[in-house]
Amino acid sequence: MFVRTRTSAALAASVLTALLVTGCGQSDDPSVATPSTSPTSAAPPSAVTTAPTPAVSPTPTASTPGVDREITVTIAKRRVTPPTGRITVDKGELVRITATSDVADELHVHGYDLGARLPAGKPGSVEFRADQTGLFEVETHETGLVLFQLVVR
Structure with a gap:
């Protein structure tokens, strides 16, 4: 029963992620740092959206086994x-934002092409394997704020 519930939750999260990111995209070219208006595809299989969990710092921590890099933004x-x-x-x-x-x-x-809801005052997270090299903007959609640029080498 636990596996079935967890699988259902993961599937629901993947569908929600795909719906949230429809219509948003950017070039992966490191010389381009502005978003484009071209549509993007659904999240790659290596990506997992996680339930909100508070984080402490943008460096690896012992409290999050398996996560190589934890990045926190307010x-x-x-x-x-x-x-x-x-x-x-x-x-x-393995990166958690x-x-x-x-x-x-x-x-x-x-x-x-990952996304997470950010309810007012509550954390939202995405967790994924950084398997694509390049420069990637991490932003908010409603307010249009660039939080940071993720460089994967």
């Missing part, structure tokens, strides 16, 4: 903390 009054910049990860790392916003929004990872 948005308050349209200000991003830590300030927008680039975060570099190695290809193959957790964001908390003071207003309801959607988190989106371009290129990987």
Whole structure:
């Protein structure tokens, strides 16, 4: 029963992710850092959207076994903390991005086409294997804020 419930939840999360990211896209070319208007595909099989979990820092932690890089962002009054910049990860790392916003929004990872709901004041997370190299914007959809650029090498 536990496996069936977990599989159903994972399937529901994948469908929700695909619906959230429809119509959003960006070039994976590292020289281009602006979003395009071309549609994107559904999330790759290596991606998993996870339930909201609070995170502590943008560095690996012992409290999250299996996750190589944990990145945490907070948005308050349209200000991003830590300030927008680039975060570099190695290809193959398991990455978890957790964001908390003071207003309801959607988190989106371009290129990987992943998304998560951000209820006001509650964290939302995406977790995925960084299996594509390049430069990928991580942004909010409703407020249009660039949270950071993810560089996968």
